[in-house]
Amino acid sequence: MTDLITLTDAHVVHKARSGGLFGRDRVHALTGASLTVAEGETVGVVGESGCGKSTLAKVLVGVQKPTAGTVALRGADLWSMAGAARRSAVGRGIGMIFQDPSTALNRRLPVRQILRDPLDVHRVGTSAARDARVRELMELVGLPPVLAQALPGQLSGGQRQRVAIARALALDPALVVADEPTSALDVSVRAQILNLLLDLKERLGLALVFVSHDIQTVRRMSDRVVTMYLGRIVEEAPASASGARHPYTRALFSATPGLLDPIDPIPLVGPVPSATRPPSGCPFRTRCWRASAVCAAAMPEFEGADAHRYRCHHPVSADESTVALVAQAKESA
Numbered sequence: 383m384t385d386l387i388t389l390t391d392a393h394v395v396h397k398a399r400s401g402g403l404f405g406r407d408r409v410h411a412l413t414g415a416s417l418t419v420a421e422g423e424t425v426g427v428v429g430e431s432g433c434g435k436s437t438l439a440k441v442l443v444g445v446q447k448p449t450a451g452t453v454a455l456r457g458a459d460l461w462s463m464a465g466a467a468r469r470s471a472v473g474r475g476i477g478m479i480f481q482d483p484s485t486a487l488n489r490r491l492p493v494r495q496i497l498r499d500p501l502d503v504h505r506v507g508t509s510a511a512r513d514a515r516v517r518e519l520m521e522l523v524g525l526p527p528v529l530a531q532a533l534p535g536q537l538s539g540g541q542r543q544r545v546a547i548a549r550a551l552a553l554d555p556a557l558v559v560a561d562e563p564t565s566a567l568d569v570s571v572r573a574q575i576l577n578l579l580l581d582l583k584e585r586l587g588l589a590l591v592f593v594s595h596d597i598q599t600v601r602r603m604s605d606r607v608v609t610m611y612l613g614r615i616v617e618e619a620p621a622s623a624s625g626a627r628h629p630y631t632r633a634l635f636s637a638t639p640g641l642l643d644p645i646d647p648i649p650l651v652g653p654v655p656s657a658t659r660p661p662s663g664c665p666f667r668t669r670c671w672r673a674s675a676v677c678a679a680a681m682p683e684f685e686g687a688d689a690h691r692y693r694c695h696h697p698v699s700a701d702e703s704t705v706a707l708v709a710q711a712k713e714s715a
C-alpha cells in the first residue's frame with residue numbers, strides 16, 4: 383500500500399481560551415502525534431471529548447498548522463509549500479466532512495452552487511463539465527436532481543450531510559477526513575450516512591479517516607483504530623484485533639460492550655486532567671489502575687509491531703479478559 387498522508391511528531395499548542403491568570407496558559411491540543419494513512423485505508427480515531435481528535439483531523443487536512451512537526455501528502459511537506467500550492471494540493475487531494483452540516487454549508491447558496499464552488503475555485507474543466515460534475519455528485523450521494531436549487535435550510539439534516547459529503551468529493555480526492563459526521567444527526571439517519579460513506583469508500587477507492595466517540599461504529603468502519611488521550615496517540619491497532627494492549631483503550635472499549643456479553647465497564651477514577659497542565663510522564667496515570675512510579679517519571683515509548691503499537695509501561699496482555707481487568711481496577715481503587 384502506498385502512503386498517502388504522513389504526520390510526523392506533530393504538536394499543536396493553543397493559547398488558552400480562558401486566558402488564565404497571566405494570559406500565558408497553553409493548551410496542549412496535540413502532542414507528538416505520528417500517523418500514516420495509506421491509499422484506500424480506513425483509520426478510525428477514538429477518545430473522549432477534548433482529547434484532540436478534531437485537532438488531529440484539522441492537521442491532516444492542512445487547515446491547522448502544527449506548532450511543530452510535519453504533515454506530508456504523498457511525500458510533499460504541506461507547510462514548506464507556498465500558501466497557494468498548499469491550498470491546491472490539499473483542495474484536490476483531501477476532502478473534509480464536519481460534524482454539523484448546518485453550519486458547514488453556506489446557507490445562502492443553493493446546493494448546485496455549493497457543489498460547483500470547489501470546481502470553480504480550482505478551475506476544473508469547462509462550465510458545462512462543471513454542471514455535469516454537479517449532477518454526477520448529487521447522484522453519487524443519493525440526492526434527487528430536483529434538490530439542485532434548494533437552499534440548505536430547505537433540506538433535512540441527512541440531506542445536508544449528503545451535500546457536505548458530495549462537496550468533499552467534488553475534486554475526486556484520494557483521502558476524506560470525516561470528523562464525527564453523524565453525531566449532529568437524528569439516530570434514524572445515522573446508519574444511512576455511515577453506509578453511504580462505506581459505499582463511497584469502496585466504489586471510489588478512498589482512504590478515510592473517521593473520527594468518532596462511538597467506538598462500535600469506528601471498529602465496524604475501520605481497518606485500523608487509533609486511540610487518543612489528552613492530545614496523544616496512545617495506541618494504534620488493527621480494528622479486528624481482539625485484545626487492545628493499552629489500559630485506556632481497554633477501559634474505553636469496555637464502556638460499550640457487545641449486546642451478547644453485557645459486562646461492567648472498567649471503572650476509571652477522577653476526571654480527565656486539564657490539557658493546560660497535562661500530568662508528567664504518562665498522561666493517563668492519574669486515572670490508571672496499573673500506574674506505578676515509572677509512569678509519573680517518563681512517557682513510555684511505543685512498543686509492539688508496526689501494525690499494533692502502544693505506549694504503556696505496564697501493557698495489558700492481549701488475552702487478559704475485561705472481567706479480570708474490572709476486578710483489578712476495583713481492587714486498586
Ligand SMILES: Nc1ncnc2c1ncn2[C@@H]1O[C@H](COP(=O)(O)OP(=O)(O)O)[C@@H](O)[C@H]1O
Pocket residue numbers: 396397398399409410411429430431432433434435436437438657
Ligand atoms: N482554537 C483553540 N483555542 C484554544 N484551545 C483549543 C482550540 N481548539 C481546541 N482547543 C482545545 O484543545 C483540546 C483538544 O480539542 P479538540 O481537538 O477539539 O478535541 P476533540 O475533538 O477530541 O473533542 C481541548 O482541550 C480544546 O479545548
Ligand code: SF4
Pocket residue numbers: 628629630664665666667668670671672673674677682693694695696697
Ligand atoms: S504507562 Fe502507566 S499510567 Fe500510563 S497507561 Fe500504562 S500503566 Fe497506566
Ligand SMILES: [Mg+2]
Pocket residue numbers: 435436437561
Ligand atoms: Mg471534536
